[in-house]
Amino acid sequence: MRRLRLGMVGGGEGAFIGAVHRMAARLDGRWELVAGNLSSTPDKAARSAEAIGLARSYGSFEEMAREEAAQEDGIDAVSIVTPNHIHVPVAKAFLAAGIHVICDKPLTTDLETAQAFAAECAGYDAQFFLTHNYTGSPLVRQARQMVSEGMLGNIRLVHAEYLQDWLSRPADPENVQAAWRTDPARTGGAGAIGDIGTHAYNLACFVMGETASQLAADLQSFVGGREVDDNANILLRFGSGSRGSIFASQVATGTENGLKLRIHGDKGGLFWAQENPNELIFTPMGGVEQRITRGGAGAMSAAEAVTRIPAGHPEGYLEAFGTLYREIADHLSGADSAGLETVPGIAEAVAGMAFIDACQRSSKADAAWCDLTS
């Protein structure tokens, strides 16, 4: 199989997630980064490209889409790692040019834009992927398989949370990361719910195999002057009868990237935490708690399929992220028909925006229950 050619929009100087995408893409040797428009500021774009030794640098994403589509060795796919409000325009440009899109989450600033984009997507040959990276973790895959195969029975409760504390104080304007994440113009108004709440919600739904039907959300902006939410306490209801919650916070002092998932069914319970992703705690009803390890005796096929190294040698954040890149490569190369089942795409992108939208509507209505419509 030939190595696929990758482009990148965003991810220049001072960015975090762009570098992550580049490492993730490199890990399994399936992609070669060859082109980019790493910043919307042409100077910075050129400087950033040089700093990472990028062969082809463009001053705008429109030019990049046009030029790459025209080249014989043009990129196969583009990674979009800009602030949220730019995702959709960039995605459209590349999809229209026949170039596949790998987009960071959340998809965009509002549900309406998302729905319109989703409708357009159906008309493109090129495909759209969304990097809800935690779903690439082997034991998240296993949790999904266990639920799907009925090992937990009927799911009664699902509690997901994503707690950080890095925005506990007013954001430093020099901090590029913090600046755009607390700017309603660039996020679409969502703070914690968009940046990390969508991850927690996506994780819960990925493992449950079901999206929520209703939620009640109590959003806060604890830090004075902040214009987006920095904390969200959310209750969930699912059509199947399951109940649950999402906590998303960027002011939970003492936490780092505390993404955790707990599921309780009438046949068993599960616990997984991304900060220690190599173990999955499973307790069959009435039985003894088991610590299933990635690569260990209790690992099932869905986990094994995305495991690189033996049990006891930790894989981490980049490995899970890299798994999405590998599966996308496999899928685009025609090597693996399973890719589309596990890699999030347009449906998950819209579901995430529906979650944000419902949170905002509910919170304005004093945490009244709101339907999630997508």
Place this chain on the structure above:
Amino acid sequence: MRRLRLGMVGGGEGAFIGAVHRMAARLDGRWELVAGNLSSTPDKAARSAEAIGLARSYGSFEEMAREEAAQEDGIDAVSIVTPNHIHVPVAKAFLAAGIHVICDKPLTTDLETAQAFAAECAGYDAQFFLTHNYTGSPLVRQARQMVSEGMLGNIRLVHAEYLQDWLSRPADPENVQAAWRTDPARTGGAGAIGDIGTHAYNLACFVMGETASQLAADLQSFVGGREVDDNANILLRFGSGSRGSIFASQVATGTENGLKLRIHGDKGGLFWAQENPNELIFTPMGGVEQRITRGGAGAMSAAEAVTRIPAGHPEGYLEAFGTLYREIADHLSGADSAGLETVPGIAEAVAGMAFIDACQRSSKADAAWCDLTS
């Protein structure tokens, strides 16, 4: 100091919490159990008394209150460890007879009864104590002190939960514990919220130094045919601006007695779990996570005051429970004026019923916000 004389109502054959109260009372050598009406069934009362070598056994609590009050060496206090609906009548009988009362929680079946009882209590010389036993744990005391002294700054979030799984299936009618706890007539209609939700709520309030002003509760009875709630997902608001949650569940497969407390303030965060009560995790804002151990270098005065053995030698559930008994003895003996600040009494008893009442009202209103009024 002379050893105080204790009586007990409830706690006969098959009971759990009565034996716990007896061990807790014995641990520090401040109480001698001398009298009891261990069951409302006279035969069983006599048999149970004989089994534990109890000197004076009575066929009814009314007789016991009358007789003990009349004796020169009558009991100083009575422990009430019956099902909830009997607490208040028993308490009144003893308080009226001038005998102090140590009552298990929750106080009673409904808020109205609780309020009326509280009003009566003001007229008695004898005192009323409520065994929210977890507040006797040294590091819970420390958490309260840390909040009170401002070490966490302004509290933004408080999440408490108490998760069990022992009622995940329909209760075995032979199981005395399960039977009365799932019988609305004996609990007053509350299930998980009364049995364990009140503990979680009390713990949060004890550490915060504040009760909640509003809550929104989504209650469920997941097990078919169950007439009381077996799961509650609750959002909280406090007058001070803090937000939070209570999860109480008896169907959370894979949990045992998962009482946990997390508090996030603008100067620091705390985590404590009763299943491993000898450590308190504290992270000052912007600093390194610290594991404060009971008896260790970071232990503060409130913890030290109720610590029996050195750091690294675990104290547990009975020790915390015993601390309440010791503090009550100290207080009744006039030896320690501090007792009334830390041992829960009638105010906490009513606050617990107000919590249950608000949960039930909110859940009937589809989890609308309800005021807690006490």
Place this chain on the structure above:
Amino acid sequence: MRRLRLGMVGGGEGAFIGAVHRMAARLDGRWELVAGNLSSTPDKAARSAEAIGLARSYGSFEEMAREEAAQEDGIDAVSIVTPNHIHVPVAKAFLAAGIHVICDKPLTTDLETAQAFAAECAGYDAQFFLTHNYTGSPLVRQARQMVSEGMLGNIRLVHAEYLQDWLSRPADPENVQAAWRTDPARTGGAGAIGDIGTHAYNLACFVMGETASQLAADLQSFVGGREVDDNANILLRFGSGSRGSIFASQVATGTENGLKLRIHGDKGGLFWAQENPNELIFTPMGGVEQRITRGGAGAMSAAEAVTRIPAGHPEGYLEAFGTLYREIADHLSGADSAGLETVPGIAEAVAGMAFIDACQRSSKADAAWCDLTS
């Protein structure tokens, strides 16, 4: 069953272990402390007795043994909680007077004294018990049962350690605990190996059902001027072919009472730590790691027999200690023939001294292998 009458020698002002024995004896309501010679200094003995409300206080242990033996309601047993060098003279006085002895460990200062005492013991009607308290922990009992029933197969490795750091600096002469523990005259020359190494060794042997045949010990006194060992790194060999190690340290900075046991057999592995004694980690060969909890689904008969409260409610150090007192009471009351199998006695006392003796001989021979002879 009547409550047994207990006496105590040692355990006066400033002592630690005496108070522990008193709490342990009280917990299950089987003992009443009625007499004592709490200090070898008569003044201090009287003051200490008054402080704890002790009915009968004596100025010397000889007088106490004589007087108690003569009284109709004299003590059934005496707890000896003095420094090591006094254990044997006191024990002899009481055994000779027909009073049972419950003695703290290690038995004495040297193996020869231990062996001579053991020979004498055979001639007494009264019985001798040794408080290796950790063996009272429910999951230690379970570990022993699992080994005994072959669930681990042939044992290949046993690693035990007991790490503390409270003597990392020169002992404060005001600290009564530290003073006698670092005084060779009162310990017999052993430091860490006697105070805590014997616990680790006893724990390993109790669970294995076998004492070691040979050891190689590298002892150190890291703190300047210290005349007893404060660290010991020891390799073990067992007659059955098992190999292992004991680490005992009082200068292991960052540890509190880190008593841990790991056993690896050809059918499974076990891990237990006294600082979190309510879980036992078991991994069957080729299977998934299990977290067996005290009182939980995986608890076996030996654990259940000494469990007081439900799974998830932690029992701790005092509870395990109290179990020995309860079993001794049961045994002396004729109620339980099993007591002698689980409560350590003279054989374990001599085995502990043989361990100390071999450590000292080996260390003097530059950690050469030495036989353990008892």
Place this chain on the structure above:
Amino acid sequence: MRRLRLGMVGGGEGAFIGAVHRMAARLDGRWELVAGNLSSTPDKAARSAEAIGLARSYGSFEEMAREEAAQEDGIDAVSIVTPNHIHVPVAKAFLAAGIHVICDKPLTTDLETAQAFAAECAGYDAQFFLTHNYTGSPLVRQARQMVSEGMLGNIRLVHAEYLQDWLSRPADPENVQAAWRTDPARTGGAGAIGDIGTHAYNLACFVMGETASQLAADLQSFVGGREVDDNANILLRFGSGSRGSIFASQVATGTENGLKLRIHGDKGGLFWAQENPNELIFTPMGGVEQRITRGGAGAMSAAEAVTRIPAGHPEGYLEAFGTLYREIADHLSGADSAGLETVPGIAEAVAGMAFIDACQRSSKADAAWCDLTS
């Protein structure tokens, strides 16, 4: 900086560590794998090269060294990932051809060969690196810095262990990994001590900044018919006065890759475990235990220098391994003079063989103390 060209010897079908080296080399984008002799069997070499899309495949390492040295775009360095007995001949061939060598550990089969090779190395311009990969972990770097800067004071104790259980049963001859690791001809006679004991020993020395002066080793082959050791219990002495131990086992049922390090100095203690490498437990003498996280508030310069992603996003085994590859690239590119201080080289290679040699001599002498000579 141009991407360096890498070759590989070994790492064909069925191999484990070759694939790890390839992922590690790719992660940071500093290397391009362009040539290989992936197996000593020419057919298998060709098949393996094709499977991973390798441009230039050779039938023998001699040919590869010759040809690559002659090419203008020949490899800058070669990774040697064969069984131990082949390391040195391959290394010599490439070093002699002026190509840098990145060799897996242990260096070779015996100390004499190692010493002779070290002497030869001094005569080459090309450099030799050894992949003791765990030393690339950020918090291992921090531990070394903390020791070096005196934050632990004088080191009293260092306990390292590496426990596995995958060889608890006789090796499956079909398992390529197990087969050569238990074949004395290919390992030089060392089993667990060579494969994982050298990692534990290297880790201890790397952090201590000192190699051991003496050891006493008790080696076993628990599995019937095994010709190499599968367990080693080892005591250590250092010239500085520190004492310690190494446990290496491949029959420790219930463990996976349990590499752990504990250091106790007179000013503080440290704990690190490779299965959860993103935290370092530090307790200053007399202070509260701190959990330092990779990327978190307590991270120091040595850790920050090799950290890719924020605190709370776990890095793992491959990231640490990749750090060595990145540092070697930086060093060879002249970009970083610090590389040689942290990446193990010939001195560490010989020290590892001296460790193995001393273990074998000591064990034959019934665990007598032996000097480590290198």
